[in-house]
Amino acid sequence: MRFLVIQHSEKEHAGAFRAMFERDGHQLITCNAPLEINTVDLSDIDGLWVLGGPMQVWQTAELPWLAREIEVIRHAVLDRRLPYFGICLGHQLLAHALGGKVSQADESEIGLHHVGKRGDPSLLSGVSERFACFQWHSAEISQLPEGAEILAASGRCGIQAMGWGTTASSVQFHAEMDAATLRDWYEIEECEKVLRQEIGDEAVDRVFDDLAALEAELGSLQTSLYSNWMSRLRT
Secondary structure, three states: OEEEEEEOOOOOOOOOHHHHHHHOOOEEEEEEHHHHHHHOOOOOOOEEEEOOOOOOOOOOOOOHHHHHHHHHHHHHHHHOOOOEEEEOHHHHHHHHHOOOEEEEEEEEEEEEEEEEEOOOOOOOOOOOOEEEEEEEEEEEEEEOOOOEEEEEEOOOOOOOEEEEOOOEEEEOOOOOOOHHHHHHHOOOOOHHHHHHHHHOHHHHHOHHHHHHHOHHHHHHHHHHHHHHHHOOOOO
């Protein structure tokens, strides 16, 4: 199958999921949103993934291409009923496109944190009731779109995962994160500097060790998310 992946930086890619798509013989077609979103083509696409980025949902006046991306998501999910998976910004953009609300969070969530499952277990089937994941967001969904359901939550963020019907789902946390992905993020200008400002030198200095210690748990989360999402695709 052919999946379109909208990403907002060359370095903020689908991470650990890329190997799973490749293993199963699927084709990933990358759209770099700021440069290519105006010419995005959903023809012959079997599903849409939208990844994270540093911009905010409400910045459409400053970033006109973001308004176009929201229209692409709305058309894909509402009109074409394409299977959709969103990560971080892609989670928030889905909610906004479907009529929900996204707001500045009371407290940012950055680094390794724990999230608890809620509601329909299908997307997170096989995942522990409380699981570790990597976070980096200062905004959050503040109102669910009509017909959506909360699938996971944390103390700082009440909508960590969301499902909408049988075709669309998304997560606030960076489900794609592994050590190799974080190394790519570090190549983004000032990424490591900002991370140190947010969570402190001690946490940053051990982050790769922490990721290594959680490798099996994070890998199991990624495998479950991927297989559960793929199992719901239209035949």
